[in-house]
Amino acid sequence: PQTVLVPKSPLAEIAAIIGRSVLIIGADTGLTHLASAFGLPTVAVFVATEPGLTGPRGPFSSTLLAAPGSRVGPIEVLAEAEK
Incomplete structure (x- = not known):
């Protein structure tokens, strides 16, 4: 309920x-890099880059x-966020 999906907005x-x-x-x-630079807990999901x-x-x-050929699912992301 507290999740915010930010729409296209000025930086x-x-x-x-x-x-x-x-x-x-x-x-x-x-x-995502900006959030990390702010020192915030950040989970970055990579699909095509290292x-x-x-x-x-x-x-x-x-x-x-x-x-390769797979995806990162919501359960994995939430587990990482809880760490």
């Missing part, structure tokens, strides 16, 4: 929303990588 507005968040779950995008090369960094950042 300043999205940054403000991210800054007030307690957890960010996102794909390999600049916004997280070791471009993944977010920081003590509260984690990444999930889909196996």
